[in-house]
Amino acid sequence: MCCADAAVANEILAHQLWYRTIAGIKWLFCVGTLGTSTARSSPITKLPQDLVQNVLSYFIYDKRSLLACSLTCYSWYIAVVPHLHHTLTTENYTYFLTDRKPLWPKPLQKSYQLGLLPLIKRFRIRLGPHDEFTPEWLGNKHTLRCFSALTNIQELGIDSLQVSSFMPNIRQCFGHFSPTLRFLALKEPRGSCRQILYFIGLFPNLQDLKLNYSIPEDEQESTADATFVPISVPPLQGRLTLTCFTRESLMKDMIDFFGGLRFRHMDLFKVKCARLLLDACAETLETLRLYPTDVRGEKFLEIRSE
């Protein structure tokens, strides 16, 4: 056990050496521009930032090149590091026995220790088919502290979020995403329509919404949930993506509480309330994605054997 701890400590130390300029990053966040005496000595500081970003755009998805670039000098490191750490995905299952993906909450804790969480803009929590994301996943104080340090998230994806299990204190767990969150993707979220609507209402700048179910399910509503009223009206003027979606009441509540829908793009597959959505967004909808295999909206493939 001690050996394992020592190995972890060594790994962290190595990473701390690798990311030797955490203080510099924090300083960068405070000041917003390059200009320390260290940075000034590098030729990169003489280049316009637009040009630097243009250079980076050629290998922005090539992590190895980004890593190599970050090693050239402090200034290049500062320019590259936001692109290296903009996305964090945590897993809780592995596909193969040889798959050595770190499981929840290790990636989160490790990024916290390295001071990288403020750089992360896209955060995804992937769970196994039988897992549910409940408050117990954040029960550990240290995990909750790490989770709360994600203060710059613009895109959030959570599998099997049990919204009902977080009520009524859900704001304490997710409220820190409110100022920055633009895109919310929920796979198999559970909870009443009002609870899910309340959760969506936590994010006053939300533009894009994705709700993904694998099979259509009946709604299970409770009259007690009528007390949950969204605390804000997100603009929701971007893309709506719905898959196997039968919760018509949720969309009706969204229209009622948010004063209508204003999505400009829609991606609908096996959606019960397609007509309702198309009519609600008749004035704003610019792009619609449909699928010829989805001939009747709410029903699974209507097929005839011959």
Added chain:
Amino acid sequence: MNSSKRFLVDNHELLRHFDLSRSRSLRTLETTAESIISAEDTASDFLKSILSSIPPPAPLDIVILYRDRDLGARIECKICKPTKPVCFGHNFQRQWDFYAECYRRQLKVFREMYSVRDFRLILCADAFDCVGGDAIRILEDTVIEEEVRGGVKSPPP
């Protein structure tokens, strides 16, 4: 047991769900190549019904998305590394004719759609570089071949 199956397109039922006659700002209708192939013969009826409900004066783009697997990629391949898309050397060239025929069948669907409404056809390859190259070339060749026949219209430059 006969495994042959067909999708049903009931125009009345379809338009009950996807009636776009009230849409005032719709400019783009998207679908996937995979969905067109899966729906087989009914893809044309489906898309024609949807098109017929869109108010005619507005210009409309039809975007067909070709993803990796539509362009010949397999997510898992024993030759390449597991979980990595297979390179063309291992898969695509052996099935060159198969994919060319797939594209021709899709173009037939688009040709029939022009009978309902004028639109601009945009074929969009959403794929990794290593997967996309040759397949896009075949797709372009098939479209040019179809243009010569007068089946599809080229978008303006």
